[in-house]
Amino acid sequence: MLEKRKQLEKIEKMKQTQQRIQEIELQKEEQRLISELAQRTPISAEEAELCKMYEEALELENCENLNEEKLIELAQKIGMDYNSLKKRIKA
Numbered sequence: 001m002l003e004k005r006k007q008l009e010k011i012e013k014m015k016q017t018q019q020r021i022q023e024i025e026l027q028k029e030e031q032r033l034i035s036e037l038a039q040r041t042p043i044s045a046e047e048a049e050l051c052k053m054y055e056e057a058l059e060l061e062n063c064e065n066l067n068e069e070k071l072i073e074l075a076q077k078i079g080m081d082y083n084s085l086k087k088r089i090k091a
Contacts, residue, residue: 047085050074 050070075082 046077047074 071086072082075085
């Protein structure tokens with residue numbers, strides 16, 4: 001009986017350790033994603049709106065639509081090279 005109790009306690013400790021390891025891994029992944037997102041933070045609300053529209057277009061595999069024209073227009077407005085802005089959105 002005592003032997004079983006010790007085994008159960010060991011199992012419980014292992015489960016707790018595994019759970020803690022998973023929590024740490026999730027925190028690391030969250031920090032990585034936050035860091036990645038920070039690098040992609042839009043310059044303005046207008047850019048954020050356009051980024052959202054352009055990313056939706058990419059998801060639909062329809063990059064040759066009005067969003068492309070708006071992206072060119074926005075790049076000119078914010079004084080950023082079009083290809084740089086496009087790469088930033090795709091990153």
